[in-house]
Amino acid sequence: MTKKFLFTLSLLSLTFISWAQILKPVSWSFSTEAINDKEAYVVATAKIDKGWHVYSLNIEEGGPIATSLTLSPSKSYALVGKATEAPEAEKAFDPNFNMNIAWHEDRAVFKQKVKLNTQEVTINGVLEFMVCNDKQCLPPEEITFKVTASLAGKAIANTLATPTTTPATDSISTAISAITDSAVIDTTSQQVLVNAIDIEPLAQEEQSLWAIFLAGFIGGFLALIMPCIFPMLPLTVSFFTKKAGSRAKAVTQAGLYGLFIIVIYVVLGLLVTIIFGSDALNEMASNGIFNFVFFLMLVIFAISFFGAFELTLPSSWVNKVDEKSDKGGLAGLFFMAFALALVSFSCTGPIIGTLLVQAASMGELMGPAIGMFGFSLALAIPFTLFAAFPSLLKSLPKSGGWLNSVKVVLGFIELALAFKFLSNVDLAYHWDILDREVFLVLWIVIFALLGLYLLGKIKFSHDSDLPFVSVPRLFLSIIVFSFTLYMVPGLWGAPLKAISAWLPPQTTQDFDLYTNSLSSPSEKSNVAKKYAGLFEAPHHLDAFFDYEEGMAYAKSVNKPVLIDFTGHSCVNCRKMEASVWSDPEVLNILKKDYVLISLYVDDKTALPEAEQYTSTFSGKKVKTLGNKWSDFQASKFKVNSQPYYVIVNDKEELLTKPEAFNLDISNYIRFLNEGKSNYQNKN
Template sequence: MAVRLGYENVYRYAEGLQDWKEMGLPTESGQISLAQPSGIGAPGSALFQSGLLLTLVGVFFGGLALNLTPCVYPLIPITVSYFGARGTDKAGLLAVHSLFFLLGLAVTNSTLGVVAALTGGLLGSVLQHPAVLIAIATILVGLALSFFGLWELRLPGFLTQAASRSYGGYGGSLFMGLTLGVVAAPCIGPFLIGLLTYVASTGNPYLGFMLFFTLSLGLGIPLATLAFFSGKLDRLPRSGEWMIWVRKLLGWVLVAMAAYFIKPLFSSHLAGIILLSAVILAAGVHLGFIDRTTGTFRVFGWLKKGIGIALILFATYQIISIVSIGAGVAWQPYSEQLLKKATSVEKPVIIDFYADWCAPCRELEQITFHDPEIVNLAKNDFVMIKVDLTRKGDSINEHLLRQYDVRGVPTVVFLDKEGKELSQLRVLSYVSPSDFLNRMATIPGAGS
């Protein structure tokens, strides 16, 4: 599924279609063939282009990892025993009980995701303010400290008691799934809150549903599957310190989410990527080498070091890749005063409409806007402005979309010295450095 936002070869993933419609902008949607390219930088599908599939896979594995925390892992024998006590040896009936359990878990988490998205969407431009982003990042780091063992999230006793009650029949299996999150809240609560915060910032209920439904599958499928193999439970690793290491791993996930939230505070998009890479590097060093947690099975030590080394190598590769491309164009945030100043000093203006989820935008940023000739010409002869459309709700951005008739991203607008657009130069997809440089050179006064 691809969505064309007004211009040829300008794609945004289908998940963002509702956002664009709410801004009153024209859209077209339709099926595309995976055998044909769907635009520069896309591997054949808008879903893959946006990274949504990778995000869902990551959330699913996050759900799997939650099963290995100290609060959930001991529940595995209890859950399996519960299914075994249903008094049936028929695999079909046992499967129905498992499905009701998964349904209960999915209903709880998916509802939380949708509500968080709808509530977060009401915040609108509030989520654009630096103070709010810093506050969110601080909360996420605080939740991460819970996973690191510095404090523990506790629920009121009456909630835990209510969730621990036993009910019979399929309704009992459903109720067990509904309340699993309450019983395991001390371990999974910080991770859920962190994910809820991210979903709230997007204001997208569809994304909220997909992420939390996927999380439920990751958390619930192992429990439901083990119900069919209750005789194999003695082969599971014993509870021990290794589960503390899993909690620390999830803690670093929350720290990475905090870094993601403060990324917009950096003037350079690449600086934000370096920050994320630094967090991953620190996580690899801590989890693989500094942490002294021991396991009850031999493979744990090798597994711990292997994951640490993998994180270090990935982060190092990212940092080296970014540093090697050198300095990029120095962008400034949009303001009316900046445009007036450009007109007064008779400098042409380039406005880049950008979003993090846009693959061609990232390609422009990392290749074209880091070309030395473009960087030099932009510094001396142009006023460079970037409009970040990653998050919706900013009234100024919505005004600019209409003012410049922006129907998709990337869109790069060229204004002459008098502030009038040179529409024939407008960029609507990825262009090479030489192509972009030629457009800059055609503007009167540039490069003189």
């Protein structure tokens, strides 16, 4: 315990005295773990600072850099299968990449199984990873490491590898060496030491589970006001109050009835995970075929909600359960709750199905059960509450045509959501059918029809006559029509930032007046630029992509330089370009007063052999264009996050304090004007 405390204290001390601006949100340790007398794991363990995440081993093309664990070829061992990761990566849809992206928070363990051919083996490897938070991404980083595996029957742990990226990590690795060298530590103690640094107990992702619970609770409330359930509320409460004979007994029975509702739906959620497994459902949720099937399911559910047919379970099931509910006692109450679940399936089925899939796709083992708990709790509370206070039943609105209207409104929403799943398939398989305009046309038509329905201009088979428009209907129709009109400019390229997460990417837009109106391609200069075939600046800006070339041009035209440290996978770089650089005043300053140099720190273009070098700052081999600009940013400006904007003159002198991610347009204009003014004063 003392060793753990002293070691942790020394690490904290070294962290505080390290260079503050170089961000190091992830610490890695490398070790081996014996499996049997022939095989072992090479283990890379990441401890991740709060708010940051490291990406999974499996990232589709077009997303951020995936984590990779690569071992050097050797005759002393052979790889067995592919690298694995634990715990299961959390997966969510990222509208900036328009894809599902998996990542790890807090802690991640990556393993590669190897078969050993000798008694003791030294294994060299390279780990590549990328780390981001909700505001910035750091450039991809490679860490070389060396571990030793043995056939002696127990794991041989290793001290932390030295990813010589910053003085801080150098200091930490030196401290570790000093500690391990100053004491006699056997392999078992050494493993304990590694565990003390990097391994913490696994914890549930509380935010994800709370989000699933909340979604389930809202779904349960929506189900409660559906025509299959709402009319049963006063009938069921009246049954309890009359049959029980006393208020206390009625409340007890209603409470047990609500408890059984919760048990039934939670067990359903657990069965989904047990039968399919969280991993399988998670993979299904990002699978193109599954998305297409789910699209068809939602369309069928929508048609059912519109009244074309009823989705019901076999009547024999309902009858058998209903018979058993007459027995009385706890068994009778349980089967009453079960009968509610079966009878209301036509209304609750679409909501439950959507909830289960979304809960499972978030990668939480208990997600489906937690979602069903929220759903059933919203159903169970009213029965207990009204049984305890029967007078509250008088405040409930009477059953009527409005219940069917709720069902139809949900049908329109389900139909709109269905096209989101079809869009996922269209993008994954490059069908190029459901591009941005087509998607928007469908949504505009669907929500316009919903608005007309709310005003009584459209009537379905099960709808009652609507002699007048009520105030709630009027306000809902105003909201729906406003949303419909909001989407119309998107047909000509308007960004529609409020719903961009649901839309296909802007690049699928065939007719985009918005982007072309910001800056005309004809405004570009005729200067030949290095790497111009690889990169294109946003808004048709005239940018250089090589530092030396851009600086030389700035000197010839006597202008200050704006260095834009950016990246392909930098989400906030795109946000700055879309929200700040698109401002007319900002664009005008960038075009007229600055030479723009955009340096992509994550680009994988290989440098010519003659241009490759070993960094004097980090000690790493610089092999790619991204390595070069990442090393340049870290060594020159002691910062490794993007976006990062630096204003200099042709003598490489800073003209004002650099800026990072900040969506305040007035602040960015001040930043540009201050740099321009200081340039003029220096000249």
